[in-house]
Amino acid sequence: MSYRDYTKYFVTGGAGFIGSHLVDKLISEGKTVTVYDNLVSGKKKDIEHHIGKDKFKFLEADLLDYDTLVGAMKGYEVVWHLGANTDIPGGNRVTDLDLKNCTTATRNVLEAMRANKIGKMLFASSACVYGDAPPQALSETYGPLHPINLYGAGKLACEGLISSYCHLFGIQAWMFRFANVVGARMGHGVIYDFIQKLKKNPKELEILGDGHQQKPFFLVEDCISGMICAFDKTNKPYDVFNLGTETFTNVTRIGEIVIEEMGLKDVKIKYTGGARGWPGDVPIVFFSTKKINGYGWEASRTSDEAVRTAARRLLGNE
Numbered sequence: 001m002s003y004r005d006y007t008k009y010f011v012t013g014g015a016g017f018i019g020s021h022l023v024d025k026l027i028s029e030g031k032t033v034t035v036y037d038n039l040v041s042g043k044k045k046d047i048e049h050h051i052g053k054d055k056f057k058f059l060e061a062d063l064l065d066y067d068t069l070v071g072a073m074k075g076y077e078v079v080w081h082l083g084a085n086t087d088i089p090g091g092n093r094v095t096d097l098d099l100k101n102c103t104t105a106t107r108n109v110l111e112a113m114r115a116n117k118i119g120k121m122l123f124a125s126s127a128c129v130y131g132d133a134p135p136q137a138l139s140e141t142y143g144p145l146h147p148i149n150l151y152g153a154g155k156l157a158c159e160g161l162i163s164s165y166c167h168l169f170g171i172q173a174w175m176f177r178f179a180n181v182v183g184a185r186m187g188h189g190v191i192y193d194f195i196q197k198l199k200k201n202p203k204e205l206e207i208l209g210d211g212h213q214q215k216p217f218f219l220v221e222d223c224i225s226g227m228i229c230a231f232d233k234t235n236k237p238y239d240v241f242n243l244g245t246e247t248f249t250n251v252t253r254i255g256e257i258v259i260e261e262m263g264l265k266d267v268k269i270k271y272t273g274g275a276r277g278w279p280g281d282v283p284i285v286f287f288s289t290k291k292i293n294g295y296g297w298e299a300s301r302t303s304d305e306a307v308r309t310a311a312r313r314l315l316g317n318e
């Protein structure tokens with residue numbers, strides 16, 4: 001059985017940036033979908049166009065509310081688990097934010113799946129699990145993994161919980177370590193931040209760090225098609241995939257692209273300095289996508305192209 005054969009999808013974090021795009025895709029393909037989201041960073045307006053449709057249900061609820069979660073999941077076949085804290089610096093300040101909204105939340109999702117005998121999970125992990133690893137194309141077998149922020153630590157703990165639940169309770173899981181996912185509806189991340197800063201002050205852009213931080217960016221629709229590709233084409237009890245591109249964009253270049261797309265001229269770029277934008281920032285993210293590429297999936301754009309497309313979409317120019 002594969003993506004095509006399953007009809008009932010439970011999407012945690014489905015009102016978020018990636019989640020709402022996923023829901024659009026699932027609904028467009030005739031699936032039955034429940035979105036479970038507490039709207040802490042997700043937005044009702046991004047799923048509003050589905051409210052009232054027969055096959056769509058939205059529950060504004062918290063993953064930490066186990067009783068509501070276990071009841072809501074009844075009758076579903078696949079859980080797409082995207083709900084989590086996504087404010088990485090915030091999670092370093094409030095040190096139990098990721099522990100609760102990523103790790104404990106994931107434990108609750110797994111328990112609720114067990115109670116409802118739901119056998120399939122797709123999980124949004126992150127490149128952050130690699131921490132400050134050497135700048136080389138890291139494969140999924142790279143280790144030991146030493147995250148350097150509490151968000152990454154939370155994701156790694158989730159991967160451990162998921163693999164254990166798979167081993168012990170017969171759940172099957174696909175875990176995806178995403179690079180930076182970009183597109184319309186983004187409510188966080190460097191492109192979004194630069195646009196907000198430049199709207200406030202079109203004469204100056206402050207860049208956190210020295211601007212040399214270098215990361216792979218890929219579009220949200222590619223992220224979704226990559227997860228579906230792995231779900232369709234692989235069948236291990238649990239498996240992990242890097243999802244992104246092996247091309248990169250540095251932070252200064254992102255600033256330049258955003259400035260160009262906003263049609264601004266003579267913008268002074270200021271740097272706060274230092275190799276990291278903020279404590280816990282990983283200056284160079286570089287991982288191999290060979291594993292997922294081997295199943296025929298590839299990001300449709302280079303990292304620079306994805307950044308430009310995302311900036312255009314956020315600005316309403318595409």
Ligand SMILES: NC(=O)c1ccc[n+]([C@@H]2O[C@H](COP(=O)([O-])OP(=O)(O)OC[C@H]3O[C@@H](n4cnc5c(N)ncnc54)[C@H](O)[C@@H]3O)[C@@H](O)[C@H]2O)c1
Binds near residue numbers: 040061064101177
């Ligand atoms: N966007 C990226 O570049 C990226 C990279 C790596 C991993 N991820 C992961 O992908 C997933 C989706 O991220 P996104 O970019 O769409 O961010 P997002 O913030 O837009 O989505 C997260 C969603 O989870 C919901 N949520 C958070 N805590 C919750 C809780 N306790 N109960 C119920 N709902 C809760 C939020 O309201 C939001 O809708 C997250 O798990 C994130 O960690 C994203």
